[in-house]
Amino acid sequence: xxxxxxxxxxxxxxxxxxxxxxxxxxxxxxxxxxxxxxxxxxxxxxxxxxxxxxxxxxxxxxxxxxxxxxxxxxxxxxxxxxxxxxxxxxxxxxxxxxxxxxxxxxxxxxxxxxxxxxxxxxxxxxxxxxxxxxxxxxxxxxxxxxxxxxxxxxxxxxxxxxxxxxxxxxxxxxxxxxxxxxxxxxxxxxxxxxxxxxxxxxxxxxxxxxxxxxxxxxxxxxxxxxxxxxxxxxxxxxxxxxxxxxxxxxxxxxxxxxxxxxxxxxxxxxxxxxxxxxxxxxxxxxxxxxxxxxxxxxxxxxxxxxxxxxxxxxxxxxxxxxxxxxxxx
Amino acid sequence: xxxxxxxxxxxxxxxxxxxxxxxxxxxxxxxxxxxxxxxxxxxxxxxxxxxxxxxxxxxxxxxxxxxxxxxxxxxxxxxxxxxxxxxxxxxxxxxxxxxxxxxxxxxxxxxxxxxxxxxxxxxxxxxxxxxxxxxxxxxxxxxxxxxxxxxxxxxxxxxxxxxxxxxxxxxxxxxxxxxxxxxxxxxxxxxxxxxxxxxxxxxxxxxxxxxxxxxxxxxxxxxxxxxxxxxxxxxxxxxxxxxxxxxxxxxxxxxxxxxxxxxxxxxxxxxxxxxxxxxxx
Amino acid sequence: xxxxxxxxxxxxxxxxxxxxxxxxxxxxxxxxxxxxxxxxxxxxxxxxxxxxxxxxxxxxxxxxxxxxxxxxxxxxxxxxxxxxxxxxxxxxxxxxxxxxxxxxxxxxxxxxxxxxxxxxxxxxxxxxxxxxxxxxxxxxxxxxxxxxxxxxxxxxxxxxxxxxxxxxxxxxxxxxxxxxxxxxxxxxxxxxxxxxxxxxxxxxxxxxxxxxxxxxxxxxxxxxxxxxxxxxxxxxxxxxxxxxxxxxxxxxxxxxxxxx
Numbered sequence: 001x002x003x004x005x006x007x008x009x010x011x012x013x014x015x016x017x018x019x020x021x022x023x024x025x026x027x028x029x030x031x032x033x034x035x036x037x038x039x040x041x042x043x044x045x046x047x048x049x050x051x052x053x054x055x056x057x058x059x060x061x062x063x064x065x066x067x068x069x070x071x072x073x074x075x076x077x078x079x080x081x082x083x084x085x086x087x088x089x090x091x092x093x094x095x096x097x098x099x100x101x102x103x104x105x106x107x108x109x110x111x112x113x114x115x116x117x118x119x120x121x122x123x124x125x126x127x128x129x130x131x132x133x134x135x136x137x138x139x140x141x142x143x144x145x146x147x148x149x150x151x152x153x154x155x156x157x158x159x160x161x162x163x164x165x166x167x168x169x170x171x172x173x174x175x176x177x178x179x180x181x182x183x184x185x186x187x188x189x190x191x192x193x194x195x196x197x198x199x200x201x202x203x204x205x206x207x208x209x210x211x212x213x214x215x216x217x218x219x220x221x222x223x224x225x226x227x228x229x230x231x232x233x234x235x236x237x238x239x240x241x242x243x244x245x246x247x248x249x250x251x252x253x254x255x256x257x258x259x260x261x262x263x264x265x266x267x268x269x270x271x272x273x274x275x276x277x278x279x280x281x282x283x284x285x286x287x288x289x290x291x292x293x294x295x296x297x298x299x300x301x302x303x304x305x306x307x308x309x310x311x312x313x314x315x316x317x318x319x320x321x322x323x324x325x326x327x328x329x
Numbered sequence: 330x331x332x333x334x335x336x337x338x339x340x341x342x343x344x345x346x347x348x349x350x351x352x353x354x355x356x357x358x359x360x361x362x363x364x365x366x367x368x369x370x371x372x373x374x375x376x377x378x379x380x381x382x383x384x385x386x387x388x389x390x391x392x393x394x395x396x397x398x399x400x401x402x403x404x405x406x407x408x409x410x411x412x413x414x415x416x417x418x419x420x421x422x423x424x425x426x427x428x429x430x431x432x433x434x435x436x437x438x439x440x441x442x443x444x445x446x447x448x449x450x451x452x453x454x455x456x457x458x459x460x461x462x463x464x465x466x467x468x469x470x471x472x473x474x475x476x477x478x479x480x481x482x483x484x485x486x487x488x489x490x491x492x493x494x495x496x497x498x499x500x501x502x503x504x505x506x507x508x509x510x511x512x513x514x515x516x517x518x519x520x521x522x523x524x525x526x527x528x529x530x531x532x533x534x535x536x537x538x539x540x541x542x543x544x545x546x547x548x549x550x551x552x553x554x555x556x557x558x559x560x561x562x563x564x565x566x567x568x569x570x571x572x573x574x575x576x577x578x579x580x581x582x583x584x585x586x587x588x589x590x591x592x593x594x595x596x597x598x599x600x601x602x603x604x605x606x607x608x609x610x
Numbered sequence: 611x612x613x614x615x616x617x618x619x620x621x622x623x624x625x626x627x628x629x630x631x632x633x634x635x636x637x638x639x640x641x642x643x644x645x646x647x648x649x650x651x652x653x654x655x656x657x658x659x660x661x662x663x664x665x666x667x668x669x670x671x672x673x674x675x676x677x678x679x680x681x682x683x684x685x686x687x688x689x690x691x692x693x694x695x696x697x698x699x700x701x702x703x704x705x706x707x708x709x710x711x712x713x714x715x716x717x718x719x720x721x722x723x724x725x726x727x728x729x730x731x732x733x734x735x736x737x738x739x740x741x742x743x744x745x746x747x748x749x750x751x752x753x754x755x756x757x758x759x760x761x762x763x764x765x766x767x768x769x770x771x772x773x774x775x776x777x778x779x780x781x782x783x784x785x786x787x788x789x790x791x792x793x794x795x796x797x798x799x800x801x802x803x804x805x806x807x808x809x810x811x812x813x814x815x816x817x818x819x820x821x822x823x824x825x826x827x828x829x830x831x832x833x834x835x836x837x838x839x840x841x842x843x844x845x846x847x848x849x850x851x852x853x854x855x856x857x858x859x860x861x862x863x864x865x866x867x868x869x870x
Contacts, residue, residue, distance in 0.1 A: 051343050051767050071343060072773040084764035088786040098772035101782070153772055344766055345776030347683045350675040354691070357672045361744055362698055365709035368719055372712045411618055418615035430615075432859040436623050438798075439851035439858075441805025443825040444844040447832045448626045451633060451841075458629065459621075483622060544702020546808030547825065551832070564704035568812060571708065576717055583705045590700050 001062040001075070001156035001189050002027045003048060008057035010043055017043040018054070019213045025191060025206075027062075030183045032200035033193045035210030036236070041193045042161055044210075048191065049078045049159050061157060074157075077150030081162040083142045085134040091145050092117055092130040098153035120148040123182075140171040147179075151186075160192035164199065176203055197237045201225060209233050231324040242294045249323055255284070255299040257320040260308065268315035271296065273308055287316060372580035384581035389557055390566060394585060397563040400474055401543040404481030405489075405535050411482070412489025412534060413527070419490075420497040438487050442547025449480050450551040472554030477562065480548040485538030492534030493527065500526055529605040536597035543590060630848045634841035645831075645839035646846065653819040654827035654843070657735060661823060662803045665743040669799055673750025674792070678784075681758035682766070692755070698747040706744045707812025710737055733815030738823060741809035746802045753795030754788055761787055790865045794858065801854040805847060 003025040010018040018040045025031050033041035046052040048059060050071035058067045066074050085094050095117045099108055108116070121127040124144040126137075134142055143163060150158060163179070164172045180203040183190055194200050200207050201221045209216040209224060209232075217229040228234035234252050241258070243251040261268060271287040274295070278284075283305035287296040296316065308314060376384055384390065418424060419431055437445065453460040453470040463470055470476045504526065508518040546564040553560040563586050570579035635642055645651065676695060680688055698706065712718050714731040724731060731737045765787060769779040785792075807825040814821045816830065824847055831840035 049771060051771070053343065071767070071771045072775075076771060078768065078771040080764050080768060082764060084768040086765060086768075086783055086786070097769070097774070097782070101769075101772065101774040101778045103775075149768075149772065342683060343770065344682055344763060346780070347679055347685070351679040351683075351685065354672060354676040354679055357668075357675075358691075358694060361740070361747060362694070365713050365744070366697075368713045369705070369709045371719075411622075414611065415615050415618060418612055422612050424612055424615070428859065430619050432855045433619065433623050435855055435858065436627065436851060439801045439805075439854040440627075441807060441825045441828075441844075441847045441851070443807040443828050444630065444805070444847050444851075445626065446807075447828060447840060447844060448630050451837075452626060452629055458625070483626070486622060540700050544705065546702065546704050546811075551829075564702050564808060567704050567708060571711060571812060574717065576712060576715070579708055580712060583702075583708055586702055586705065590702075594700060 003157060003189065003191065004060040004063075005044065005048065006058045006060070008044065008047055008054045008059070010040075010047065010052060010054050016213045018047070021057070021213075021215055023208060023215065023218070025189060027189055028187045029205045030180070030190045030192075030203065031206045031208060032204035033191060033208050033210060034195070034197060034200040034236070035216075036195060039210040040213040041208075041210045045159050045161055045191060045193050048157070049076050050074050051078070075153075075155055076157045076159055077153060077155030079143070079146050079150050079158070079160040079163050081165050083134070083146040083166075085142055085145060085149070087134055089133075090130065091121070091126065091132050091134065091137070094134070094145055095120055095149045095152050097149065117148075117152065120152055123151075124148045138171075139167050140175055143167065143175065147182075151188075155188065158188050158190040160190065162193050162195070164196075165194070172199075179203060201237075209236065211236075228322060234322055234324070239297065241296045243296075243318055243321055244293070245326070248326055250326055251318075251321050251323045253296075253318040253321045255297045257318055258296060258298040259317050259319050260285070260298060260300065260314045261317075262307065262312075262314060264315050265317060268317040269293075271314055271316050273310050273312050273314060276305060276308070276310055278302055278305075287314070289316075369580050369583055372577055373584040376577050376581055380577075381581050381584075384578050385585040389561075390563075390582055390585070392558045393561050393563045393566040393582075394589070396474065396477070396559075396561060397543055397586070398589065400477040400562070401481055401539055401545070404478045404542055405485055405538040407478070407482050408485045408489045408538050409531055409535055412486060412493060413531070415486075416490045416493035416497055420494060434490050435487050437483050437485075442484070442545070443551075445483060445548040446480065446551035449483060449548065450476075453479065453552065471552050472556075472560065474553075474560055476552040476554070477549050477560060480552050481542040481545060484545055484548055485542045488537040488541060489531070489534035492530045492537065496527060496530040529601055532597065532601050532604060536594065536601070539597070540590060540594055543593070544586060627848065627852075630841055630845050633837065634845040636841075637838050641838050642842045642845075645836075645842035648839070650818050650822065651827060651839075651843060654822045654824045655846075657738070657820075657822065658804055658824040660735065661739050661742050662800060664739050665746055665803045666796060666800050668743055669746055670750050670792070670796055672747075673752075673754050673795060676751045677754035677758045677788075678780075681755050681761075682763055695748050695751050695755075698744055703745055703806065703808030704812055707741045707809035709744070710740050710813055732813050733817065733821060735821060737813035738810050738821060741813045742803050742806050745806050745809045746799045749799035749802060750792070750795035753791045753798070757788055757791040758784075790861055794861050797854055797857050797861075801851065804850060 003023075005021060005023050008018050008021045021040070021044060023044075033044060035041045043052060047054050050066070050069060050073075054067070058065060060066065061074060061076075071078070086097065089097065096113050099113045099116065102108070118127055118130065121130055124147060126141060126144055126148070129137060129141065134145065137145065147163075164175050167175065176199060204221060206218060207221055207224045208218040211232050217224055217233050224233065225237055228237060231250060231252060234240055239255050240252045241255060243253045245251070264270075269289060271289045273285055274288050275286040276283060281302050283300045283302045285298045285300065285305070285308065287298060289295065298316070373381060415434070419427060424430065450471055451457050453463070453476060455461065455464045455469070455471065457471070460471055468475075470479060500523070504522050505518050508522040509515075513521065544564060546562070549562055550565060553562060553565075555561050555565055563582060567579045567582050570582065676691070680692055711732055713720055714724060714737065715721050716725065716732070718732070731740065765783050766779050769783045774782065805825055807829070810823055811826055811829070814823070814826055816822055816826055818830070822830065824843060828840050828843050828847070831843060
């Protein structure tokens, strides 16, 4: 089911959470809303879910205007950052909740509910935990229960708010791969919020970058990473060196796009190596340049760093760079 | 976005029930509390400014207000060291029957005040279990201001202990160990490190006890003897005026008591806000 | 330190408690039971129960409403409402009774109208119930508000996205989440309602068999020098207080909560 939000605006007191946001999510895609905290991405997710009412604008799901529909009437599934599992219910009861609260003829029989819940629990590999309480599970397991619970009502859209934000690094990576796989199987239109650019680049079909309540850029991960439309996006998607700056323009370079050579070369500027860190397979070099030019950070494969030592004079040139007008940052 | 600067009202709330619950809560609050209190103030106002001042500055009223205020103050002050001792023991030592003692602390709260009143009076009367030996030593407790203070100490005790306990549990041994490692003696450590950390909780316990005891009636009327100018408390004076159908006079004394209570609470809250800001707890 | 605490607790708390039961049973079990079976005592038990059965549910419904509104929503005047809810705690019980006398008494604002319609509130059970409700007004709300505020809105929002109605969300998600705090508040409210003396004594008129609650009955018996009977009734109330403390300790152990 496609999602269309049109010219959404939302204020919290004097704080503008969203201003004039328009976005189209095609059916069956996995879309990441990416941005720093306070940039409006979670608010937009909650507006789509019906958990916040926008001050202006409209929300359409599959072409149907749902701007004033309650969260339970939209056919969405929502996964909360801190899971929001019902502590007093078992895992089974949590997943069954959305089916049990259906009224009248819409409520499935107990046997149907049982079968469906167990099927979902085996999908998230937690069928063994049906009788446990959320407090007896790890963070990653709780998040999978939350996902099964959201899927139980057969949502046409799945919305996930920082789904892996509260988990440690290893579990994060595992759940990420698993979510991508699950999406490939179910093909339900999904939108997730994250502030982790790597997460977005790794699993999303499309990325929407947020900044200060507005959409800064949207596109495929390749588009967004290789052609950042603004200095903000450039900086947000990875480490950035200021190669050169004046009143109008700023040229930015990624640390791994810097080429170092012991000999002068055309286009290369002189710099001195201040410090060398080895971080696993990568070496990080801190370089200072003459005059007012900002210092640089360069990343090289660790085996290439033997040619250089602290204090040495080198010549640096960018192999790729982006120039932005200063007002756009 | 979970930490928005302020989550102000939306045009429509997604969670249901605000109009119903807020409407009901406000209506019920108005019916049970606000309208009756307004009736009290209106009644006192029927006396006019002069009449009101005359009513609340008559020597007997002033004496009763003084007795109520000073006995409550004394009892709350006495409860500070007593409450500190008990709370300290309950949190720091392994006492046999600790849970039982801990549960018993709330007895003054759970026990009806009239029961407390007759019990303490019987205990401290000149022929009582404690009253007899004390009388022997020339100390009279029942039917004196001292008796009122004892009753109010009983009533106020749980407030001080319960304010201190969570703070003491939180405090942990590290600051004290740090002080000792820097060469402070145990006495210095207590006075300079531990006690200052407890000031906000002590003040809050003291204030709660004072607020509760300044208007206390049930536990006091039995033990006080109710002698005008000596052991007559303000609430009793209100009852007396009601019995003589002096409704306006009763209302005037009540308003004076309300003003004192509110002023006390405000002063204590301000002091506490300042203390806890300094302590940055 | 430990010894001092034991002495203080013994003198201040344990000794009075013992005295209640020892005095009540001073003349043996016969007079004790006899005192409890007096018609006036039985009437006082009935009136006290009636009072508790009305005042506590009223304040419970209020407490849940006020907590839902103030803990789950922000609206202009919210902090004023929170202050006003605590107001009855800072008011002398005698004043809590007095306000109703001024409103409903014979010389009160509504007194003539009540009399003309043959309604009686002051010196009648209705006044006792009202005064008790005033005194115990905040007990449930005060327990619920911090707990509900700490729990936030995630659980309720989750239930709504899963299709639950507002009522289903409250009954199946919110209520189970607050059940211990609610029980705790009800128990404290109950204890206070059963034992209220000052407010009730002002509005009761102390008509034996009609407007006497248990604490008032204790006072009358005591003032008539029926010491054994007074303490027999007092021991009933003390037993109830001990039951309250036991339940309270049980909830605290069960939820691992700190003291209030």
